[in-house]
Amino acid sequence: xxxxxxxRDLLRNAATTAAALLVLPRLARFTRPEDPDHxxxxxxxxxxxxxxxxxxxxxxxASAVRVGELAIGSPYRPFTLESYLRAGGSPSGTEPLTxxxxxxxxxxxxxxxxxxxxxxxxxxxxxxxxFGREVERMRYRGGKxxxxxxxxxxxSEWISDGxxxxxxxxxxxxxxxxxxxxxxxxxxxxxxSYPALANETVFREIAAMERRLDGHPRRVIPTKRIPQVVDRxxxxxxxxxxxxxxxxxxxxxxxxxxxxxGVLRVLHAPLSGGVVEITRTxxxxxxxxxRRSTGILVxxxxxx
Numbered sequence: 001x002x003x004x005x006x007x008r009d010l011l012r013n014a015a016t017t018a019a020a021l022l023v024l025p026r027l028a029r030f031t032r033p034e035d036p037d038h039x040x041x042x043x044x045x046x047x048x049x050x051x052x053x054x055x056x057x058x059x060x061x062a063s064a065v066r067v068g069e070l071a072i073g074s075p076y077r078p079f080t081l082e083s084y085l086r087a088g089g090s091p092s093g094t095e096p097l098t099x100x101x102x103x104x105x106x107x108x109x110x111x112x113x114x115x116x117x118x119x120x121x122x123x124x125x126x127x128x129x130x131f132g133r134e135v136e137r138m139r140y141r142g143g144k145x146x147x148x149x150x151x152x153x154x155x156s157e158w159i160s161d162g163x164x165x166x167x168x169x170x171x172x173x174x175x176x177x178x179x180x181x182x183x184x185x186x187x188x189x190x191x192x193s194y195p196a197l198a199n200e201t202v203f204r205e206i207a208a209m210e211r212r213l214d215g216h217p218r219r220v221i222p223t224k225r226i227p228q229v230v231d232r233x234x235x236x237x238x239x240x241x242x243x244x245x246x247x248x249x250x251x252x253x254x255x256x257x258x259x260x261x262g263v264l265r266v267l268h269a270p271l272s273g274g275v276v277e278i279t280r281t282x283x284x285x286x287x288x289x290x291r292r293s294t295g296i297l298v299x300x301x302x303x304x
Contacts, residue, residue, distance in 0.1 A: 061236015091148035091196035166304030172219025
């Protein structure tokens with residue numbers, strides 16, 4: 001039979017229990033669940049390293065597409081890069097660096113996948129700061145983040161600017177692309193659709209940028225030619241879907257994705273589907289179904 005506790009022991013045990021109860025809320029207050037974006041960065045980079053996709057000889061596009069596979073099902077969220085403007089921020093000041101690995105639009109998916117692939121290739125543990133640096137050098141002209149106008153708004157310039165700095169290689173010419181020299185004026189001709197352009201200085205900067213692009217025609221692989229070149233497009237090549245809409249270069253971007261049967265499809269964050277997905281249709285079928293499509297621009301990611 002247990003020995004009865006003395007009154008002194010009972011008081012001592014009660015005090016110990018009370019102290020423990022006081023400590024528990026404090027521990028709960030300072031123990032925070034891991035941020036899902038940061039958790040994904042660590043998990044996805046670890047996966048690339050474990051699968052040998054972070055090696056210098058591994059194609060960067062294949063690494064980026066593996067990240068895209070891990071992102072499948074993540075929600076599409078539009079206009080996240082403009083959220084600071086809706087909150088009252090100024091387009092003339094330094095633009096905040098918007099980052100996410102839990103939701104995407106078509107462009108931010110491509111940037112995020114490539115950034116994770118590049119961070120995973122490093123020797124150090126992946127950090128959110130390193131991930132941000134990789135996104136920044138793709139998203140902004142010359143890799144320098146300044147105001148709203150420093151962002152590469154036209155996807156064709158995103159490709160050409162990246163090509164000039166060794167981040168991608170344009171494939172339009174070698175794939176038989178046709179020259180598209182139409183002037184790009186969509187932003188300034190649809191000023192009301194871009195809140196930042198209410199600022200007169202920013203409007204003039206965007207107009208000047210559009211005029212500069214007049215000297216840089218795009219090389220578009222025509223829709224009818226795509227079936228002839230699918231064997232030369234690799235998993236992870238960046239695709240930009242060209243359009244006949246006046247003043248505009250492309251309406252969407254994605255990764256080329258070759259499945260286990262060798263069929264070329266599209267991995268993307270579509271507005272219509274609502275989540276990151278791989279298309280059921282082939283690349284030629286997908287492009288042919290796009291209203292006012294004229295073909296594709298293609299760029300191969302490099303480990304620059």
